[in-house]
Amino acid sequence: MTVSGHQYDLDRWSVEAALQGVLPEPIQEHFVVINGRRWPPKQVLALVTGLDRADFTTHQARRALTRLGFSAARAASSSGHDPVASSAAGPLRPAVSGTAKWSESSVEALRPFIGLWVAVRGDEVLVAAPSAKEVVAWLAQHRQRAQSMFRVPDSEEAITGAAPQ
Amino acid sequence: MRFAFRALPAASGGVLTPRPVVDIALEGLPDAPMECLLDTGALRTRMSAELAPLAGIELSGVLTEQFYIGGLKTVGALARVGLTLADGTDEFSWDAPVWFCDPWPHPFGLAGLEGFLHYFLVTINAYDGYLDLQPQP
Numbered sequence: 001m002t003v004s005g006h007q008y009d010l011d012r013w014s015v016e017a018a019l020q021g022v023l024p025e026p027i028q029e030h031f032v033v034i035n036g037r038r039w040p041p042k043q044v045l046a047l048v049t050g051l052d053r054a055d056f057t058t059h060q061a062r063r064a065l066t067r068l069g070f071s072a073a074r075a076a077s078s079s080g081h082d083p084v085a086s087s088a089a090g091p092l093r094p095a096v097s098g099t100a101k102w103s104e105s106s107v108e109a110l111r112p113f114i115g116l117w118v119a120v121r122g123d124e125v126l127v128a129a130p131s132a133k134e135v136v137a138w139l140a141q142h143r144q145r146a147q148s149m150f151r152v153p154d155s156e157e158a159i160t161g162a163a164p165q
Numbered sequence: 166m167r168f169a170f171r172a173l174p175a176a177s178g179g180v181l182t183p184r185p186v187v188d189i190a191l192e193g194l195p196d197a198p199m200e201c202l203l204d205t206g207a208l209r210t211r212m213s214a215e216l217a218p219l220a221g222i223e224l225s226g227v228l229t230e231q232f233y234i235g236g237l238k239t240v241g242a243l244a245r246v247g248l249t250l251a252d253g254t255d256e257f258s259w260d261a262p263v264w265f266c267d268p269w270p271h272p273f274g275l276a277g278l279e280g281f282l283h284y285f286l287v288t289i290n291a292y293d294g295y296l297d298l299q300p301q302p
Contacts, residue, residue, distance in 0.1 A: 107173065107174050108174070111174040132213070145196040146198065147198065148198055149197040150199065150272050151273070153176070153181070155176060158270060158272055
């Protein structure tokens with residue numbers, strides 16, 4: 001694969017491996033799905049090639065990664081703005097009508113993160129990490145405001161009061 | 166202020182029963198409101214102790230108590246902190262006692278009588294899966 005005039009020997013497994021232990025940055029508009037999570041294409045390509053992000057465009061990154069077999073899409077709504085802009089743009093929590101029901105999409109969005117701490121806004125998982133400290137640090141670093149933070153339970157017992165002895 | 170029950174994925178597949186939860190922001194940690202289960206049977210409002218240092222809440226030298234939760238022995242440290250509840254349109258802030266517990270087995274906090282329910286008129290509509298909270302001045 002050639003990126004910005006340089007030749008790289010990449011496959012989907014080496015990309016997946018390179019992302020282990022890394023947290024995705026906020027999605028601006030485009031994303032690719034790798035290891036069950038959404039990633040900004042430029043973050044991924046910069047990470048696996050070592051290139052500066054200014055050396056290629058989002059579309060080039062997206063095209064390179066889809067060639068490796070990763071699905072890509074455009075986010076329904078941009079989340080890459082600061083908390084002030086976020087608050088001004090609309091509510092963090094969608095308005096709840098008289099017959100509110102939980103949404104299946106929000107459950108499925110959380111499924112890849114069972115056992116991890118997450119910060120969510122609406123149905124969107126902003127970040128998932130092994131500790132609350134890492135989640136809070138990510139929110140501060142990327143100037144994001146979550147609607148809610150919690151750990152996705154890895155067992156029914158964790159939320160029914162039957163804690164381990 | 167209206168809050169939909171939250172459903173979570175079950176590790177074994179499927180969906181865990183949706184529960185009444187509220188997201189409470191600790192003073193000093195406004196960008197990461199902690200999900201708390203509304204617990205009408207709990208006297209205290211309790212959260213994981215790991216949140217306290219993230220919010221800059223000092224727990225050394227404060228009142229502590231030992232108790233069991235779900236069979237797990239834990240220690241709670243009491244701090245009076247500013248809390249904020251927001252539904253996206255309105256928000257309400259109050260000052261209340263919170264017990265920060267270590268270890269803490271739950272993936273969320275518990276919003277109990279002292280610290281939470283004393284400050285709201287609460288209507289739970291489990292049939293439709295939401296709760297209404299009316300702040301009490």
